[in-house]
Amino acid sequence: MKDISIEQAIKDEQINLKDIKSCPVQFVLAVNDALNVLTGKWKLPIIGALLFKSMRFSEMKKTIPKITSRMLSKELKELELNGVVKRVVDDTTPVTITYQLTDSGMSLNGVLDKILEWGLGHRNEFFSQA
Amino acid sequence: MKDISIEQAIKDEQINLKDIKSCPVQFVLAVNDALNVLTGKWKLPIIGALLFKSMRFSEMKKTIPKITSRMLSKELKELELNGVVKRVVDDTTPVTITYQLTDSGMSLNGVLDKILEWGLGHRNEFFSQA
DNA sequence: CAGTATCCTGTTCGATACTG
DNA sequence: CAGTATCGAACAGGATACTG
Numbered sequence: 001m002k003d004i005s006i007e008q009a010i011k012d013e014q015i016n017l018k019d020i021k022s023c024p025v026q027f028v029l030a031v032n033d034a035l036n037v038l039t040g041k042w043k044l045p046i047i048g049a050l051l052f053k054s055m056r057f058s059e060m061k062k063t064i065p066k067i068t069s070r071m072l073s074k075e076l077k078e079l080e081l082n083g084v085v086k087r088v089v090d091d092t093t094p095v096t097i098t099y100q101l102t103d104s105g106m107s108l109n110g111v112l113d114k115i116l117e118w119g120l121g122h123r124n125e126f127f128s129q130a
Numbered sequence: 131m132k133d134i135s136i137e138q139a140i141k142d143e144q145i146n147l148k149d150i151k152s153c154p155v156q157f158v159l160a161v162n163d164a165l166n167v168l169t170g171k172w173k174l175p176i177i178g179a180l181l182f183k184s185m186r187f188s189e190m191k192k193t194i195p196k197i198t199s200r201m202l203s204k205e206l207k208e209l210e211l212n213g214v215v216k217r218v219v220d221d222t223t224p225v226t227i228t229y230q231l232t233d234s235g236m237s238l239n240g241v242l243d244k245i246l247e248w249g250l251g252h253r254n255e256f257f258s259q260a
Numbered sequence: 261c262a263g264t265a266t267c268c269t270g271t272t273c274g275a276t277a278c279t280g
Numbered sequence: 281c282a283g284t285a286t287c288g289a290a291c292a293g294g295a296t297a298c299t300g
Contacts, residue, residue, distance in 0.1 A: 030249025031174070031242070039169050041273070044161070057282050068274065073283055083256045097282065104252040112161070114244040119160025122234040126213045171293070187262050198294070203263055227262065 034111065037084050042067055042075045047101070047108060050085065054100035084108065164241065167214050172197055172205045177231070177238060180215065184230035214238065 037043055045064045049055060055063065061072060076099060079085035084105035090096040101108075167173055175194045179185060185193065191202055206229060209215035214235035220226040231238075 026250065026253070027246060030253055031246050032249070033252055034245045034249040035168060035174075038165060044165070061282095066274095068276095069283060070275090070285090071273070074273095083252065094281075102255075104248075104255050107248060107251065111244050111248045114241050115164045116157060116161050118234075118237060118241045119162070119164040120156065121237065122163055122213065123156070123160055125232075125234050191262095198296095199263060200265090200295090201293070204293095224261075 033082065037079060037082050037108070038111075038115075040075070042071050043079065046072070046075055046079065047084070047105065047112075050099060050101045050105065051109060054088075054098050056096065056098055060099065079105075163212065167209060167212050167238070168241075168245075170205070172201050173209065176202070176205055176209065177214070177235065177242075180229060180231045180235065181239060184218075184228050186226065186228055190229065209235075 037047070042064070045067070046060065049060055049063045057072065057076075061067060061069065064072070076085060076087070080087055084102055086100050086102050086105075088098045088100060090098065167177070172194070175197070176190065179190055179193050187202065187206075191197060191199065194202070206215060206217070210217055214232055216230050216232050216235075218228045218230060220228065
């Protein structure tokens with residue numbers, strides 16, 4: 001993985017920040033992809049559950065407090081479309097459907113860690129200064 | 131900064147994932163803080179602009195394409211409340227108001243880089259497998 | 261310059277009920 | 281078991297006009 005920093009690129013004037021959108025399009029798209037799979041009320045709980053282990057629909061419903069079928073179904077579809085979740089149909093009788101993370105999905109772990117780290121540091125600073 | 135990993139903690143069974151909410155409350159709150167300042171249509175553009183340099187209201191309006199006064203004002207207030215943006219009133223005549231990032235705000239840089247890195251890797255994998 | 265106020269639209273999410 | 285269908289409330293965000 002290259003050592004790319006948005007803000008470094010901006011400071012190096014590789015990017016002319018007249019307008020934040022003048023970032024290379026791929027950068028914007030890439031960040032958006034990430035934010036898309038992390039945003040909303042249920043995506044994080046779902047990913048968290050699947051990071052723990054692959055699960056079937058009903059197990060996820062039991063695992064994630066208060067989520068409805070509608071929401072779980074909807075979010076899983078989106079996550080699948082975005083390539084972070086795989087829907088695996090096992091040809092048993094009756095068929096068994098399992099949801100699991102793709103490699104990309106698994107690697108969200110690192111992102112989440114970084115986010116958590118920031119959040120904890122931020123809370124420290126925030127509460128100490130008050 | 132400690133080397134804390136949500137998912138590692140879960141796997142170590144420090145956390146009993148019957149329910150994702152059984153994560154230490156601080157973890158959930160911390161991650162939420164981070165997501166709150168990154169989510170929505172305008173927060174990222176605003177932070178991006180301020181990472182580049184501190185700016186006044188009107189300059190931000192020119193810098194960020196298509197943002198309205200209403201949204202800029204609203205988002206800046208939220209970011210200030212969340213401790214990532216500082217509103218500085220300079221006692222010139224007339225007064226000059228400048229927005230700048232707090233230390234926490236600045237350190238979002240690292241988070242953004244990690245998010246970008248994931249996004250780029252994800253796109254690679256996603257498009258290569260298709 | 262640095263915002264507010266008002267009104268309006270589209271999207272997200274919850275509740276509830278239903279299906280092969 | 282693994283979802284879908286329908287309805288309605290809440291909220292995010294846009295357009296436009298206005299203010300000290």
